[in-house]
Amino acid sequence: DQQVKQNSPSLSVQEGRISILNCDYTNSMFDYFLWYKKYPAEGPTFLISISSIKDKNEDGRFTVFLNKSAKHLSLHIVPSQPGDSAVYFCAASDPYNQGGKLIFGQGTELSVKP
Amino acid sequence: EAQVTQNPRYLITVTGKKLTVTCSQNMNHEYMSWYRQDPGLGLRQIYYSMNVEVTDKGDVPEGYKVSRKEKRNFPLILESPSPNQTSLYFCASKPSGGYRELFFGEGSRLTVL
DSSP states (O other), X not given: OOSEEOOOSXXXXXXXXXXXXXXXXXXXXXXXXXXXXXXXXXXXXXXXXXXXXXXEEEETTEEEEEETTTTEEEEEESSOOGGGOXXXXXXXXXXXXXXXXXXXXXXXXXXXXX | OOOXXXXXXXXXXXXXXXXXXXXXXXXXXXXXXXXXXXXXXXEEEEEEEEETTEEEEOSOOTTOEEOOSSSSBOOEEESSOOGGGOEEEEEEEEOSSSOOOOEEOOOEEEEXX
């Protein structure tokens, strides 16, 4: 069973507009959520995170929103740039497993067109 | 430079020929893990290690072995590779003590014919 789901395999956005990537989870015990960005032929790199006690975390052009009641988080990129084109993975951390095992979604491939 | 290094980056092999993918980190991290990435399935954990000589199965351990004899190294062993192990493999590490962010290597693309 997939505990973390990214239902959109791909997203295409115009440069300068907002990109919204979505993620749903099923386990209410997850206490920390992360977004990773992955370019081709590279490993995933950490982008931004949020604790379950917060509902928003902002870092420059990137903002993550958490809706615990809906078990949903989203990543907003404003404004989107061509260099943001990559695969984005949502991950949830289980504090009762391995001291915080990361469980990943399927990924969403973002394409930002000039 | 702090990093997780995997080798080889690319490998084509044949069914049944044992291979090892090495992983080394220079950040003195206690925790290390292997993931595989497959289309539509995201990143799935194969094995993990909480510290030296402490390893355990992840979500998809079948067909793989690991060892953790030294803190910095965590090799992934495929004793008898099969085509369903064709995948993109990532090694990752992090400090212990509740730290959540994983640091990933650049990946090893393995093809088993």
